[in-house]
Amino acid sequence: MEKFIFEYKEKSELYLKKEEGDGKVEISKDLLQKKELGLPNISEGTLVRHFTNLSRNNFGVDNGFYPLGSCTMKYNPKVNEKIAGNDKFLNSHPLMDEEYFQGNLELLYNMGEMLKSISGMAGITFQPAAGAHGEVTGIMLIRAYHNFKKDTKRNKIIVPDSSHGTNPATAAIADFEVVEIRSNKDGLVDLNALKKVLGPDTAALMLTNPNTLGLFEKEILTISKMVHDAGALLYYDGANLNPLLGRVRVADMGFDVVHFNLHKSFSTPHGGGGPGSGPVGVSKDILPFLPVPIIKKDKDLFSFNYDLKNSIGHVHSFYGNFNVIVRAYFYILELGIEGLRKVSEKAILNANYLKEKLKKYLELPYKSNCLHEFVLSGEKLKAFGLHTTDLAKRLIDYGYHPPTIYFPLIVPEAIMIEPVETETKEVLDKFARDFEKIMNEASSQPDLLKEAPHNTPVKRLDDVMAARNPVLTFDDYESSNK
Amino acid sequence: MVEVQDSLLYAPSHEWIRIEGDIGIIGITDFAQSQLGDIVYIELPETDENIFMNSAFGSIESVKTVSELIAPVNGNIIETNEELAASPELINKDPYNNGWLIKIKIEDKKQIEGLLSPGDYEDMISGGNE
Structure with missing residues (x-):
């Protein structure tokens, strides 16, 4: 080490x-x-x-297969890195006069138009610096909308029990009360449970569609009608947008606010904490509250417009992380709408292909066809004295980044696999073969899994000790070694 | 197999309560701790705070997840298990004794009637889905 x-x-x-x-x-x-x-x-x-x-101790999508459920770890085309590294983009500064970076403004404006056309929303802000930041911005916009209508009693946000952890966290940070509803036996939103909690105190329902099990919420139009009839709004968590690209528009499902994860759907690098970009799209009714500035086009001239008197204000300095947006812009331009449709098609096909291969080895608790990802249960491993975490650690030895485990919470011993569209059939076949090998090891030599990983610079980390006695600074590290 | 103790009452959200007159001692079940895995952090309310049936009174964090602790009945907190701050593993090792969470004065003993008997709770967890 x-x-x-x-x-x-x-x-x-x-x-x-x-x-x-x-x-x-x-x-x-x-x-x-x-x-x-x-x-x-x-x-x-x-x-x-x-x-x-x-x-060399790092592992990324450029090293190997990275089927981390809910994270959409797709290949980031190198050409977009090259374009984003262009001097003209790198050396512009937001404090220059607008006339000197018209090109940048035009790019942002056009990117906004493209995201509007992909989602069907009426307006976009690029300020949020990441998905979770987009979420909190979106929820602040929802509050501003209700407050503007003098509808100030709406202090609750509903989330399904399969939701991303950021959803309840966002609602809590924005000072709402979180109400969780159970999924039904098919893993979808339970309409009766939703009906029971919707009311004059509901601000919004936060939803991903497809949901965290990779299943499409078929009743989405009924859900959106119920939410709107209660006077609440519908929030779309864009984490799972990849399988809808070019097929379903978020606005057509009845969503009022959406955040996009450019690092997922639009192939910008997943940062180790940044810089990221989580643009937010809104319906017509929410346009007046967008963060300032928004970008104005007047014939061929682009400018910042700060003149939104009901704006929630700034949520980031200047205009978000511009260089990340450049990468996503060129990704979309290169693919076009036809290319994006192929992205979603192949993401769905790859997930279903791998699901059919792997369900022989572990239980698939929700059996319907999935969209971009699927969730298996590692309960069966308990017979060998093993848990899903042991399987995940053993996958590291075979050169894979382990999938997401123990999430969503509604599947015991969950393992959540999202193969993404940029992987080939050969990669998926090899993964399925290695998965089978590991399952054989689980019954014949369970210790191989229990003690995994074996081929890494450090062996199995003691995550219990790390959580109970965290060593967070170099000084702490030195004194703990004395 | 996970243990269900005969002398306790249970909530569907996997808390147990031991009734001693007006006093209730509350913890999480052996099943709950086995599902959570190694517990690393616990957040409990202060003495003299009130807790309300079916509402969260704290949270419990394991290496896998963070869960809410749900009150089985209404009550006023008279004591919390202070040892847990330094040794949350007590909940894993001994969920029904040294791993207790809070001691309350029960506000309305009628609420106890709605709780699960040891037999009912055992049926519920062997049903698999909870």
């Missing part, structure tokens, strides 16, 4: 030490550096090795 950079004590000549000075310039004592600078003491060569070795 690669050391921490501060653990190198090479006494490099480059090291910046505390210096006493030569006495020629008088500096007041209280201004002098008192301690060493605390910088890594490392030569340039070792420094390069350090970071190169660290990067």
